[in-house]
Amino acid sequence: MPGKTQPTIYWLRRDLRLKDNPALHWAVQRNAPVICVYIHDTKSAGDWQPGAASCWWLHHSLQALSDALKSTGNQLYLFNGSTETTLKHIIEHTGADAISWNRRYEPAAIELDKKLKKQLSEQGLEVFSAPGNLCHEPWQVTRTGTKAEGQLPYKVFTAYWRASLKHESIAITPSVKSIPAYSKKLPDQKKLQDLQLLPTLPWDDQFPDHWQPGEKGAEKNLQKLLKGVISEYDTARDLPAQSGTSKLSPHLAFGETTPRLINAAVARKLKDKTLKADDNVETFLKEIGWREFAYHLLYHFSDTTNQPLDKRFTKFPWKKIDADTLKRWQRGNTGIPIVDAGMRQLWQTGWMHNRVRMVVGSLLIKNIGYHWLEGAQWFWDTLVDADLASNTMGWQWVAGSGADAAPYFRVFNPVRQGERFDKKGEYVRKWVPELARLHEKHIHSPWAASEAELTEAGIELGKTYPHPIVDLKATRVEALERFAKIKTP
Numbered sequence: 001m002p003g004k005t006q007p008t009i010y011w012l013r014r015d016l017r018l019k020d021n022p023a024l025h026w027a028v029q030r031n032a033p034v035i036c037v038y039i040h041d042t043k044s045a046g047d048w049q050p051g052a053a054s055c056w057w058l059h060h061s062l063q064a065l066s067d068a069l070k071s072t073g074n075q076l077y078l079f080n081g082s083t084e085t086t087l088k089h090i091i092e093h094t095g096a097d098a099i100s101w102n103r104r105y106e107p108a109a110i111e112l113d114k115k116l117k118k119q120l121s122e123q124g125l126e127v128f129s130a131p132g133n134l135c136h137e138p139w140q141v142t143r144t145g146t147k148a149e150g151q152l153p154y155k156v157f158t159a160y161w162r163a164s165l166k167h168e169s170i171a172i173t174p175s176v177k178s179i180p181a182y183s184k185k186l187p188d189q190k191k192l193q194d195l196q197l198l199p200t201l202p203w204d205d206q207f208p209d210h211w212q213p214g215e216k217g218a219e220k221n222l223q224k225l226l227k228g229v230i231s232e233y234d235t236a237r238d239l240p241a242q243s244g245t246s247k248l249s250p251h252l253a254f255g256e257t258t259p260r261l262i263n264a265a266v267a268r269k270l271k272d273k274t275l276k277a278d279d280n281v282e283t284f285l286k287e288i289g290w291r292e293f294a295y296h297l298l299y300h301f302s303d304t305t306n307q308p309l310d311k312r313f314t315k316f317p318w319k320k321i322d323a324d325t326l327k328r329w330q331r332g333n334t335g336i337p338i339v340d341a342g343m344r345q346l347w348q349t350g351w352m353h354n355r356v357r358m359v360v361g362s363l364l365i366k367n368i369g370y371h372w373l374e375g376a377q378w379f380w381d382t383l384v385d386a387d388l389a390s391n392t393m394g395w396q397w398v399a400g401s402g403a404d405a406a407p408y409f410r411v412f413n414p415v416r417q418g419e420r421f422d423k424k425g426e427y428v429r430k431w432v433p434e435l436a437r438l439h440e441k442h443i444h445s446p447w448a449a450s451e452a453e454l455t456e457a458g459i460e461l462g463k464t465y466p467h468p469i470v471d472l473k474a475t476r477v478e479a480l481e482r483f484a485k486i487k488t489p
């Protein structure tokens with residue numbers, strides 16, 4: 001049977017994959033040529049345009065997707081500029097009569113999607129938006145309030161998690177092997193280099209040693225997880241010197257894999273008994289659940305990307321920013337070893353271990369006293385896994401102003417955190433090489449070492465390594481006083 005001639009547009013965003021892709025699958029099922037379109041439209045992201053590290057990832061992920069599409073007989077069309085205008089031009093030029101996309105849940109994306117859906121449907125196009133990114137749509141898992149309140153969102157993870165287990169996960173969409181091609185050139189079509197996603201200064205030179213953006217890289221990390229990492233996840237995930245976590249976060253952030261594929265791969269291993277159903281597996285699956293919870297929160301409390309969820313924090317007396325202090329934190333020169341190790345790992349690799357994210361965040365917010373948004377913005381620019389839902393939840397959690405947040409009196413002691421989770425100081429030695437020769441006893445508190453011990457390790461405090469940026473004890477007391485003022489409504 002000959003196919004239809006009017007093409008279908010498949011509009012890609014953070015779903016840069018072929019597997020488990022409902023919007024692509026729908027487009028292919030229409031039995032017409034499919035135009036796969038990526039539009040680099042930074043303005044449509046509102047306050048949260050992709051940061052530099054995300055752009056690096058995006059460049060390589062688009063390259064990988066373009067190669068993968070070629071193997072299906074199709075190709076990737078790239079554009080730069082306004083989504084609305086670009087789609088309008090493509091539709092006019094090609095006579096496309098349908099469009100599909102996988103949903104996004106960021107406030108600016110929801111606004112754009114709604115507008116486009118209305119406009120394009122009114123124009124007579126068939127529009128299909130699909131659940132491409134999560135196991136449960138953010139509005140699916142809710143609790144019952146009073147009659148007047150109706151269904152309410154969860155604010156506590158454990159309750160959300162328990163409820164989510166009672167809802168069936170969104171099913172995996174079958175993969176597409178061949179995608180009918182459109183094959184003609186389109187006006188204003190760009191080459192990948194034209195999008196100018198790579199940095200002009202080569203601060204990204206170490207990224208390729210750590211990452212393989214694209215679906216194949218996601219699959220490799222998933223296999224590493226299943227072959228070993230998951231079996232020790234419960235304890236190893238807290239040790240930043242070890243590769244004890246999946247490193248799937250950037251792949252999930254760019255939709256190169258889905259939580260559904262990850263969960264299904266774990267379920268298969270459990271079923272064929274090559275994996276034991278123990279605390280390790282449960283803890284890992286819960287972490288995937290935290291990601292779902294973050295999207296649930298972002299959807300229901302969309303102003304939390306910039307505003308505290310706990311409104312008592314609206315008038316919190318954050319300290320005035322001193323550019324030099326902020327820069328020392330950003331670049332890992334605070335004089336507090338575990339913090340500097342984390343911030344340098346972030347700068348050099350685009351990723352930071354989860355426990356250390358909490359520690360560096362606590363220092364910035366509680367000891368230094370800066371607004372959590374300063375940290376959220378820096379992470380946004382430098383993380384390859386920058387994800388508005390998880391980043392917002394993470395930073396509000398550390399500040400104590402978010403859902404299920406750390407209590408206000410929880411001020412991480414970075415020295416104790418280091419001694420507990422990086423006992424031998426391997427993580428610090430790796431990322432802060434100027435401390436590499438310091439004895440284990442003082443690796444997390446070089447200021448406590450004697451002059452002789454420092455000299456022997458080749459360290460001169462204030463010269464080869466900075467004095468601590470704050471007095472940890474005094475700033476903790478001060479933080480507790482400031483935070484205590486808002487503890488009652």
Ligand SMILES: Cc1cc2nc3c(=O)[nH]c(=O)nc-3n(C[C@H](O)[C@H](O)[C@H](O)COP(=O)(O)OP(=O)(O)OC[C@H]3O[C@@H](n4cnc5c(N)ncnc54)[C@H](O)[C@@H]3O)c2cc1C
Nearest residue numbers: 245246247248249287288291354357385386387390391394
């Ligand atoms: C201040 C702060 C900011 C953060 N910003 C981001 C961010 O921008 N993007 C991001 O993906 N994660 C963020 N996280 C969560 C977490 O640190 C990362 O998801 C995790 O370190 C990624 O490494 P992994 O893939 O090896 O995780 P694994 O431990 O292997 O976990 C598997 C997956 O579960 C999800 N996950 C794990 N922990 C969390 C969590 N606490 N919250 C939400 N999802 C989680 C991630 O998708 C992760 O890939 C942030 C945490 C904090 C404290």
